Amino acid sequence: DGGITQSPKYLFRKEGQNVTLSCEQNLNHDAMYWYRQDPGQGLRLIYYSQIVNDFQKGDIAEGYSVSREKKESFPLTVTSAQKNPTAFYLCASKVDLNTEAFFGQGTRLTVV
Amino acid sequence: AQSVTQPDIHITVSEGASLELRCNYSYGATPYLFWYVQSPGQGLQLLLKYFSGDTLVQGIKGFEAEFKRSQSSFNLRKPSVHWSDAAEYFCATSGSARQLTFGSGTQLTVLP
Numbered sequence: 383d384g385g386i387t388q389s390p391k392y393l394f395r396k397e398g399q400n401v402t403l404s405c406e407q408n409l410n411h412d413a414m415y416w417y418r419q420d421p422g423q424g425l426r427l428i429y430y431s432q433i434v435n436d437f438q439k440g441d442i443a444e445g446y447s448v449s450r451e452k453k454e455s456f457p458l459t460v461t462s463a464q465k466n467p468t469a470f471y472l473c474a475s476k477v478d479l480n481t482e483a484f485f486g487q488g489t490r491l492t493v494v
Numbered sequence: 495a496q497s498v499t500q501p502d503i504h505i506t507v508s509e510g511a512s513l514e515l516r517c518n519y520s521y522g523a524t525p526y527l528f529w530y531v532q533s534p535g536q537g538l539q540l541l542l543k544y545f546s547g548d549t550l551v552q553g554i555k556g557f558e559a560e561f562k563r564s565q566s567s568f569n570l571r572k573p574s575v576h577w578s579d580a581a582e583y584f585c586a587t588s589g590s591a592r593q594l595t596f597g598s599g600t601q602l603t604v605l606p
Contacts, residue, residue, distance in 0.1 A: 386537075415593060422503070424584060424598040425538075440593065472537060480526040480545070480588045485537035 384409045388473050388486035395467075395493050403458045403489045405473030412476075414456040415483065418442060419470040428471075431456055460491065467493045496521040498585050500597035507575050508605045515570040515600050517559075517585035526588040527568040529559055531581050532599075538584065544568060555579070580604040 386407045395401045407414065413432050417425040427440030431450040445464025450456055456475075460467045470490050474483040497520040507513055519525055526545050530538040542553025549561040559570045568585060585597040 388537075417596075422598060425594075425596040427593050430593050470535075474538075474594075482528055482540050482543050483538075483594055485530075485539075487537045488535070490535070 386473055386475055386484055386486035388471075388489050391487065391489060393489055393491045395491070397493055398462045400459055400461050401467075401491065401493075403460070403471055403473075403491070405456045405458065405486060406454055407456075407473075407475045407484075407486075408454060409475055409477075409484060410453070411484070412453070412478070414450070415474040415476070416440075416446070416448065416456070416458045417472045417474065419472060419488075425472065428458065467491060496525065496587050496595050498587050498595055498597040500583075500585055500600050502600045503598070504601045504603065506603040506605060509577050510574050513570075513572045513575045513579070513602070515583050515585075515602070517568045517570065517597060518566050519568060519585075519587045520566065521587060524563070527559075527561060528586040528588070528594065529553065529557070529568075529570050530584045530586060531555075532584065533581050541570070541583075575602075575604055577604050577606065 389404045415430045416428040426442050428446050429448040431437035447459045472488045473486040476483045499518045528543045529541040532538045541557050542551050544551045544561045551559050557572050582599045582601050584599050586594040
């Protein structure tokens, strides 16, 4: 079945360590997105990519990095520079400019 | 810049009662509008979308939404709520940019 796979579902890291969240899609979508979700704040855009080897910062990109080497994959690295990394992270993809987004099941990152 | 406002943080209804969740958007041209639902610890599922045409849109799970340009609103409705509808609901818009802009969400509690 087509869809978006995020792994792992839960992730624990010590403060000061970088961590990479995986996002893979087999929907053949060009655009991919990373959102951060905190209670009461909705979804905030971290990074997005409209095409392979190209990506743009979203509203809260500081402390995060991404790559888009393959159409199917859009990994997110949470670096030690991110001051408050504990959150629920959602990956999404879209076919085209103004179509709906399809979401993965999310990764809950806890930094201790 | 486009924005979405969901005025109600939390709504409680009794099972079998009707439901209306409010959404207001800010965008100059005709926006593309979406409603998503999220169960705890899960990704977002699309309920319905409005691109153009008929302003009353039918979605999955018995939900509908009405686009009112004069009020900049896209309220979600359901005539009879089921206990399984308890979740968080997000309104979103996609305007000139490719990314979706989300409201802060409305948490729905359903009483037996």
